[in-house]
Amino acid sequence: MDFIDIIKALSEKVTRLKDSIQTEEATKNAFVMPFIAALGYDVFNPLEVIPEFVADLGIKKGEKVDYCIQKDGQPIIIVECKHWKEELNVHNSQLHRYFHVCSTRFGILTNGIIYRFYTDLEEPNKMDNKPFWEFNITDMNEAAVLELKKYQKNAFDVDQIVSAATELKYTREIKKIIASEFANPSETFVRYFAKHIHSGILTAKVMEQFTPMVKKSLHQYVSELISDRLKTALSNEAEVSVKETAPVEETKxxxxxxxxxxxxxxxxxxxxxxxxxxxxxxxxxxxxxxxxxxxxxxxxxxxxxxxxxxxxxxxxxxxxxxxxxxxxxxxxxxxxxxxxxxxxxxxxxxxxxxxxxxxxxxxx
Known part of the structure; x- marks a missing residue:
């Protein structure tokens, strides 16, 4: 069974069973352990996956992270789990404490449906406040599955993942800003366009006129872009369908x-x-x-x-x-x-x- 099929099967299982999962422990057993196993780690081998991994901090004893994934005897990923109905934002600080005392570069905070990936891009050995990547297991696309492949046991490479994490983190934040500007253009954003079009002073009245026009233009541009891409795709499919039995000729x-x-x-x-x-x-x-x-x-x-x-x-x-x-x-x-x-x-x-x-x- 290929990796993408394993993830699809897990996605279907989570969607089908989530309403019957009543506790955090059941979430771990039904959703999170199969996810770790899908990455190629033996969840029943304590040399690879350690449940209730001790992460004591200073005088505070008894601190434990739900799972610690190891490779070649070294911790590589810690995983903190919550019940699937719980909001993850309130548990970020808990994973932050565990990360500080564990010699690993990656932490995952999950409720079995949402998976948030953290590392220390901003300050060494200190977990970033924001995840560099996040996905919903019930809504996986092919690009997300390809990214997830990097965390498989046979492909895990710290340097490669950290390099990709940097790009994922900042492109994610940039997309958030773009989405915010599309929904409600800021004055700075509107001013950028207005000063290239309006020859006079950008008074409050002028800015008020330009704001809805900028928002409308953004949405029209995206709609036209999508429409053009669909037309091109349909045209290409029609052309290929006509020529699908034609002999191959040398490219000239x-x-x-x-x-x-x-x-x-x-x-x-x-x-x-x-x-x-x-x-x-x-x-x-x-x-x-x-x-x-x-x-x-x-x-x-x-x-x-x-x-x-x-x-x-x-x-x-x-x-x-x-x-x-x-x-x-x-x-x-x-x-x-x-x-x-x-x-x-x-x-x-x-x-x-x-x-x-x-x-x-x-x-x-």
């Missing part, structure tokens, strides 16, 4: 221009590595290349567009894997997540073997 001219306008997204990168991991049992990884276009990501053998292994259509409202058949004809299959690519390992391997046979038949 306008197509090459398209490539310069694309971005090799994180989702495409992970999909490429999935295909690479499937095929590396039969072929060296340095023979696998990708070609990024506006409409799809093509994975090819030997850096040759005439040797396509598959296509990945990940930019539309739906995701597709394009499987290549004889004559380089593409057959698309819809996938819910990029992890579904593993379901087509046999077809991808057969395409690779077919292209290798073609290579053998060609004269030296």
């Amino acid at each position: 001219g306008a197509a090459a221009s398209d490539e310069t306008k694309t971005e090799f997204t994180e989702l495409e990168q992970e999909a490429f590595f999935i295909v690479k991991s499937i095929l590396r049992t039969k072929v060296s990884g340095d023979r696998l290349f990708y070609r990024d276009t506006v409409r799809y990501l093509s994975i090819v053998l030997d850096d040759n567009n005439r040797k396509p292994l598959c296509r990945l259509h990940l930019n539309g409202t739906k995701k597709y894997l394009g499987l290549m058949e004889e004559g380089n004809k593409e057959t698309r299959v819809e996938i819910d997540t990029i992890d579904n690519i593993y379901d087509y390992s046999d077809q991808l391997m057969n395409t690779l073997l077919r292209l290798e046979k073609v290579n053998e038949k060609q004269p030296a």
Whole structure:
């Protein structure tokens, strides 16, 4: 079972059972322990997960954090749990005390539904007042699952997570400010636009006129942006649908221009590595290349567009894997997540073997 499927299953379980969970202890057993286990840690091995971890502070004894996750004998994450109905804000100071006496860089405060991640970005060995990341287990998107993968036992890397935490923390705060300005533009925000448009003095009356116009303009811009993206996505899907059986041709001219306008997204990168991991049992990884276009990501053998292994259509409202058949004809299959690519390992391997046979038949 892939990681994303494990998280989806846990999400469904939490949604289904939460109303029957009456205590904090039940929250731990039904929601939090399965979450820790999903990350690959053995919750029944005291060398990996220590329940009721002692976190005494000075003369105050008997202080215990609910769980301490260890790796190679060293604490890496402390987890403080509350009942799923409890508001987490009032418990922030409790985790703050535990963090101060534990030799770990990460703390999690959770009620089994909301998970808040903390570290010490602002001052060494002192937990930040605000979490650098937060998610709701019942409302997980693919980006959140990819971020959560960094905390798996086999992938845990302190330096990598701290680096990502810095960006997560500040982008989160920036988005909050943007949301606040959209809902109720501040005078400073309105003044920025007004001074670029109004040639006279920005009196109180002028500012009063500009405030609703700025708010309206923001909402109109976002609406138009979403509308344009939807139109583009639908247009791309329609175009691909018409050409899905067309033979693959080498990228030239306008197509090459398209490539310069694309971005090799994180989702495409992970999909490429999935295909690479499937095929590396039969072929060296340095023979696998990708070609990024506006409409799809093509994975090819030997850096040759005439040797396509598959296509990945990940930019539309739906995701597709394009499987290549004889004559380089593409057959698309819809996938819910990029992890579904593993379901087509046999077809991808057969395409690779077919292209290798073609290579053998060609004269030296």
